[in-house]
Amino acid sequence: MALKSQQPLDPAYLEKLQDYYAEHKVIPSYSVLATLWGISAKSWVSECVRRFEEAGYLGWTPDRQLKPGPRFFERRLAHDTVQAGLPNPALSEGYDLVTIDDYLIRIPSKTSLVRVKGDSMIDAGIHEGDLIVVEQQPNANVGDIVVAIVDNEFTVKYLDREKSTFVLKPANKAYPVIRPKGRLEIFGVMAGLVRKTR
């Protein structure tokens, strides 16, 4: 007994759990897991959970409640080269695993999101409706894409310098360069971009 599990557990189980979690934001009880997995013995659920825990997909709170493990939220990054013959490239070797939040957000408390209005940055690949990930900070370097506050509105622009004053340059020839009178108020620097197309 108490053997090592060398078999990789049925990935379908994990996926079903992840989908359940995505919907409810909670790990269900063993009996619910049983029906979710099409299993009828809680003892077997228990064993599966043990293996997922061993693999880092599940864990326990200090109060011995089942919770997602460190690898639970990992997203697979499909490689851009597909292995010949392999049916599922996402499962093949050499996958990196990322959660998008971790990928984009370095300092959660200083990071916020701003929705893009208009197409003044279209040449920088920034479209209307996109979400800009902003790291809040009062100053930036020339060349950075910054979120500035102009006339009480957020504006996303390139930061540039003309002589001794800072200006905001759009990435769209149809828009003018903004030369703020007085001090330029910078909300933060763009650290990333998120677009939802579906």
Next chain:
Amino acid sequence: MALKSQQPLDPAYLEKLQDYYAEHKVIPSYSVLATLWGISAKSWVSECVRRFEEAGYLGWTPDRQLKPGPRFFERRLAHDTVQAGLPNPALSEGYDLVTIDDYLIRIPSKTSLVRVKGDSMIDAGIHEGDLIVVEQQPNANVGDIVVAIVDNEFTVKYLDREKSTFVLKPANKAYPVIRPKGRLEIFGVMAGLVRKTR
């Protein structure tokens, strides 16, 4: 009894729960909640939970397990209109956003990420190095941006039709339309995009 609760519940309770959830990704049991809140009666926890549920911060799975409610993750999205003088950037109109993962990913088990190579889709605002969020599915509609497998490589292109055959159209005049010989193999449909600029 059974009076309406007009009092807004102690916000500290909610914050403690949110912190706990942020750490463990799970809603604890009533007895743990009790110690978390510094309460010693489960009956009172039960009452508090009732009110949080009424307010939309907590909810229940179909199996009557306590779970985060719709408002649990409410995070202010910085609004594009700034109140004059006020630091408070958000208006009620603003979207409530959970996490970026939740925003982009509907079905975790069918979603993967593909890194963009080249600039063939630059006119669609898709740059080299961006991550495409792909929902895996074997077919798509004309006009969708799809991730197809051509010559054992992932390709991101618009799906279009010429007469009776499907073709892949780049969003860059410098690139040719791809007319696959044989069946066009579609890996999935683009559901979003993630770019890291820092």
Next chain:
DNA sequence: TGGTTGACAGAACGAATGTTCGGTACCGTA
């Protein structure tokens, strides 16, 4: 001064939870 209300405590209880253990049926190997 007395009465009501809201915030909590405490016990009691049935239902649900997760563990343990023993059992079965199907492998592949030797």
Next chain:
DNA sequence: TACGGTACCGAACATTCGTTCTGTCAACCA
């Protein structure tokens, strides 16, 4: 043909869960 391993079932069980109901106490009117 026997054998060990693996995938699963099923029952028994102590523990824990969340509910319900009753009780205390300070605050706040009136």
